[in-house]
Amino acid sequence: MKKIPVLLMGCGGVGRHLLQHIVSCRSLHAKMGVHIRVIGVSDSKSLLVPMDVLKEELNDEFLSQVCRIKSNGSPLSTFSALEKGGFRVVGESELRKETEEITQILGKSTGLAVVDCSASMETIEILMKAAESGCCVVLANKKPLTSTLEHYDKLVLHPRRVRHESTVGAGLPVIASMNRIISSGDPVHSILGSLSGTLGYVMSELEDGKPLSQVVRAAKTLGYTEPDPRDDLSGMDVARKALILARLLGKRITMESIEIESLYPEEMGPGLMSVDDFLQNGIVKLDQNIEERVKKASSNGCVLRYACVIEGSSVQVGIREVPKDSPLGRLRGSDNIVEIYSRCYKEQPLVIQGAGAGNDTTAAGVLADIIDLQDLFP
Amino acid sequence: MKKIPVLLMGCGGVGRHLLQHIVSCRSLHAKMGVHIRVIGVSDSKSLLVPMDVLKEELNDEFLSQVCRIKSNGSPLSTFSALEKGGFRVVGESELRKETEEITQILGKSTGLAVVDCSASMETIEILMKAAESGCCVVLANKKPLTSTLEHYDKLVLHPRRVRHESTVGAGLPVIASMNRIISSGDPVHSILGSLSGTLGYVMSELEDGKPLSQVVRAAKTLGYTEPDPRDDLSGMDVARKALILARLLGKRITMESIEIESLYPEEMGPGLMSVDDFLQNGIVKLDQNIEERVKKASSNGCVLRYACVIEGSSVQVGIREVPKDSPLGRLRGSDNIVEIYSRCYKEQPLVIQGAGAGNDTTAAGVLADIIDLQDLFP
Incomplete structure (x- = not known):
């Protein structure tokens, strides 16, 4: 033994x-x-x-x-x-x-x-x-x-x-799969992922025309968010995951080099506004802008996703328009998804999808x- | 070193x-x-x-x-x-x-x-x-x-x-992922897969209303099939893959215990009909039946897929109606897909998808x- x-x-x-x-x-x-x-x-x-x-x-x-x-x-x-x-x-x-x-x-x-x-x-x-x-x-x-x-x-x-x-x-077998791709010498061209169950849920709910404030409040009630939902909305958790994937690919970068789009502006940050104040009065001010972006995406046959994109030396984390009919665009609810593009998975990516949270x-x-x-x- | x-x-x-x-x-x-x-x-x-x-x-x-x-x-x-x-x-x-x-x-x-x-x-x-x-x-x-x-x-x-x-x-990291699930003690309830690029292509082309004979001839011309397309249409290759997955799950079975649906009847088999005769005269006789099944599936909001299904002690390989809006139903072209249902991936499966063929x-x-x-x- x-x-x-x-x-x-x-x-x-x-x-x-x-x-x-x-x-x-x-x-x-x-x-x-x-x-x-x-x-x-x-x-x-x-x-x-x-x-x-x-x-x-x-x-x-x-x-x-x-x-x-x-x-x-x-x-x-x-x-x-x-x-x-x-x-x-x-x-x-x-x-x-x-x-x-x-x-x-x-x-x-x-x-x-x-x-x-x-x-x-x-x-x-x-x-x-x-x-x-x-x-x-x-x-x-x-x-x-x-x-x-x-x-x-x-x-x-x-x-x-x-x-x-x-x-x-x-x-989800993301790291194990990437290690296999790397060790077989198959060069990874890019990675596109939705790596937050919370933000996945939020973005797919927005698609149905619901206002951001309502979706986030509901997500908090359902226990899908951190106690302070801004911990999810800041994108920091997704950025950490993106950094881990990028470093696995051999990229010599730090958190500072990641472009992170926060879903709330600095003046609504934890230091300046309480959680309750943010949920009562802050977040409603963000509804209109997001609604317009959802509509604009829809008119392009796209939906919005909070995505991480790793390509070349660039790592970006934020809202992105993706085709409705792509693996990322079809994602609903709180599942995570990772699309890996490489020499072997060139036109169609390698896709890994499933529950990405839970103890x-x-x-x-x-x-x-x-x-x-x-x-x-x- | x-x-x-x-x-x-x-x-x-x-x-x-x-x-x-x-x-x-x-x-x-x-x-x-x-x-x-x-x-x-x-x-x-x-x-x-x-x-x-x-x-x-x-x-x-x-x-x-x-x-x-x-x-x-x-x-x-x-x-x-x-x-x-x-x-x-x-x-x-x-x-x-x-x-x-x-x-x-x-x-x-x-x-x-x-x-x-x-x-x-x-x-x-x-x-x-x-x-x-x-x-x-x-x-x-x-x-x-x-x-x-x-x-x-x-x-x-x-x-x-x-x-x-x-x-x-x-x-595709199917076996590696299954080994991880198994070793973590997460019991696999069922596996649903489309494990043949050729049959994946054929089934998704049928969806558009094309006759089977035309689709198979085109697939052969494109080099998607074996020299004798019946080697794909028999389902034997998919059955072998299903058996490998089932044995990995600890099931003590052999090829004989797998229910395999062949897409052509015995009288059109390689021993009784040449490849040319099958493609010229045999396969057209199968068009009508498949067309009716495609239509019936469509009226249920479903599409047909050549799937492998492993559940309990049963392993089945054949045509199956699956919801248009499921991972398997959304599959287009020659990608492979595997959906694994377990304690951890219960309501939504773990999905692995991508090119499943090529040297x-x-x-x-x-x-x-x-x-x-x-x-x-x-």
Whole structure:
């Protein structure tokens, strides 16, 4: 039985689902000859590890308890009170140092997959050191990959040891497919994508003539948006995904070089207007302009999509008119879609489409990444 | 530099393109830290190998010469006359024995990827022995995977060492995506696909009201069909792909358990009617029935597609009414499409679409498979 030691950072939504998947896949993975040995889980304040990380693991009963506690919204530090031997709770002050020590020890002995399911800017130092120590790195967190080029290079020092399918399109096999295209020497000419379920929903609702303000309010009520819908409307999340794809293609760029169209003007930004004020009074002022653009597109046989376009050295993220009858134009609801144009997929693109959000799907993508690393473990 | 020794069987269309890709990707692969060491190429009559398969390789100049000779339609035995040392030509009588010996020696020492780009039924014995000796196996050839279950089990003895992306949808990342879904424990409920570029083209042309006979004749003229179009119209090729997908899902079935709808009746089969007679006099008799089915589908808001449907233990291949507005219904021309329904992709499927034929694309899929094996080599 091949053993893959895993240290999980971030056990909120995605991380918690990952632990559930790991536990429920035990017999499936045993049949495949693989065992995922969870040797640590952490949130922003605590790290839980077995007494001996080299020999022991956090057992399934313990992991299920972690899931229950996190699904109640409680922190891992809750375990301090439950401690009865068998595991240690490392507090905030020692968290980073201890995590780094574990990655050093295991990276050089049994191997280790450090899995980042957080949404934190703060994990990058740990991840870079882990990569340097020979650990594998699996990311659902986009932020470490969208930092400076210096950070990026350190993180992907050993490209085969870095997986991050779930940073773009959740579990959709976008990165895996691009890696195949790249390694076969098929040059990618351009990529066109709709990479935000929220903005996909918003843009396809606009098509039916509804005003932007009404669509965004409804999306918020349905739970499709972030608590502050401007986090979606700013396009920053899409820009991060676009940067990850562009860097995978070898483009040496940073967030600053991406042209990002925000759906709201600066004066309605989070620093200047409350969420409520924006939704009550701000966004209605944007209705007319968008309505006119929708109509103009329609008169050209087109629809509006919030798209990412990567072509040559240019990466653009914003509203785009696309033919009604193109894969992107036909997209409805919150599905993600990626069209890849290359030598092999020249006139008609390679299209990958499906649910691009959700904790279950995102965690499934992370788990597939971990299992796909198995040949790197002894 | 990691070295992947490769023995290629079949250097017609796909195999020849693979050799071209390998040569033209040298600097790309060097940057990735990988070198593909071609230690043998064979067609049905000859095997070319370096003098010492353990230490030497067929160099790029030699491989380019192989490509030139094969693109002229000449056999590898042409090399007998060119022989000036540096390589050996193994003739038909010794071909299988010698190939098996090489797989034994390399499988147990440097490792070896045996790549089957032929369309032969005859490679299966070599492949099974290679798998047993610890070799990796990469297939564009569907036939070894669609033989008996006993053969199948021997072939996929070590699943991580067997890759066959290009057996379904050419280079489209269908198998890779399914393997990810499977390993993440996401249960696949059903698969709906259009897996024949030829039949995809035929069915979408019928939609415009053209008679079947006219569409098939035009497809033959355009080079979209096999020399005998009945090889496409029989549905056997689609059935093979369906069987490969079903077996990947763990279904213990054979070709006999697949319901296959042929587009022509038995009395128009190759044994009873010549190709010319079929195209001149046979196929017109099928026009009316198909036209009526197209009209009936249209009155239901549907179109006809030649689809493969895998659901539960049932695998069906044949004409199916699908909603005009579904991914399969919107398909035009010769693209392939696969819709996968699972727990994660429940209401809306995961859709993979794009060119599903062509030597360039198929060979690119094989090359991506080879590169993806790199972690299994020392």
